């Protein structure tokens with residue numbers, strides 16, 4: 001049976017937090033909702049029903065979509081040929097010359113069929129994108145929720161190219177149908193536009209992204225640094241983007257095979273010239289390889305039991321014909337002792353893949369032992385009284401301390417289930433419908 005994994009990994013957008021206020025007291029009930037590419041799929045998150053009250057100003061700002069100007073002329077187009085877009089919220093006061101850029105995630109498409117269905121979705125066409133999105137967590141303008149970056153200029157760049165902002169195929173026709181594989185050009189054109197809007201005068205800048213956008217952050221980190229003034233402080237952060245090249249429960253390298261297809265389809269080999277030619281082309285797309293060349297300081301923020309990776313890399317449905325992982329895949333508390341042992345092995349592989357990163361003094365790490373995916377864009381996980389903590393630090397505190405060089409940050413959590421502050425997701429269906 002062919003592996004059928006990541007056709008649509010969740011974007012951070014898919015883990016959106018909905019706040020419902022209960023009266024003036026500001027008590028908040030929150031539920032994560034995960035939308036899928038074609039259809040909306042609700043995740044049930046009973047855990048969050050019993051949440052602690054948050055600050056009364058918890059309701060996130062809505063920020064409008066800006067479509068890239070002269071997109072066609074630049075050939076910087078979404079999969080379907082529409083203009084790409086981004087959401088920009090201007091900074092203020094002490095943050096007016098500071099910029100935080102977030103690259104949206106949402107999996108990859110590996111062949112013309114899956115890219116064609118993406119063309120008819122928010123992940124492949126700006127015709128379908130929301131005209132406004134919520135800025136929460138690391139993008140929040142509320143100081144209580146986002147102590148270090150609240151007054152910065154903040155930009156969320158929408159993901160619509162299917163290959164982590166990396167493709168640059170000139171030909172618009174693939175087997176007689178129009179497909180635009182132009183992620184690299186989208187990245188460059190959006191950066192050009194933002195530079196003109198003030199980014200070129202940045203005193204400090206932070207490139208971030210989650211999931212496929214986290215991978216894009218690794219890929220573009222040094223290029224981003226090079227665009228900015230030499231004296232500026234520039235760093236990067238990848239959230240939930242450390243995808244592992246591991247064998248799944250049936251000894252297949254499902255994600256490597258998937259990445260090989262993406263690399264071939266969008267001709268990404270040219271982008272990864274440093275990657276050894278003896279390797280399978282798919283291997284070059286893994287963070288473990290990409291980070292080898294990065295010279296700019298990067299913060300690696302990842303759960304040790306990334307829920308998306310458990311569902312699509314470690315225990316994909318296609319590798320589990322007996323459905324023995326069905327419950328564990330949806331709810332880590334339902335894993336059997338044998339399954340937990342495999343999950344601990346997965347955590348070990350993550351630590352092993354990060355061995356060199358741990359030695360880099362100027363890189364930051366926050367690996368919590370939670371079953372979740374993308375934690376920076378929800379105020380609940382980023383910085384709240386009930387946020388997951390490692391060594392008693394929230395992600396906002398750890399990332400802020402690292403960005404501003406207040407201390408060296410390498411927060412490594414103990415093994416599941418040791419951390420009672422985790423928000424472990426409970427799914428009614430896997431990320432992919």
Ligand SMILES: *[C@@H]1O[C@H](CO)[C@@H](O)[C@H](O)[C@H]1NC(C)=O
Pocket residue numbers: 111112174175265
């Ligand atoms: C285009 O079509 C040919 C013949 O049907 C097929 O072999 C090839 O794989 C297709 N190309 C892509 C990128 O799907």
Ligand SMILES: *[C@@H]1O[C@H](CO)[C@@H](O)[C@H](O)[C@H]1NC(C)=O
Pocket residue numbers: 392
């Ligand atoms: C953990 O941090 C909070 C502040 O964020 C502090 O009030 C508390 O005392 C700390 N707990 C420990 C055990 O250090």
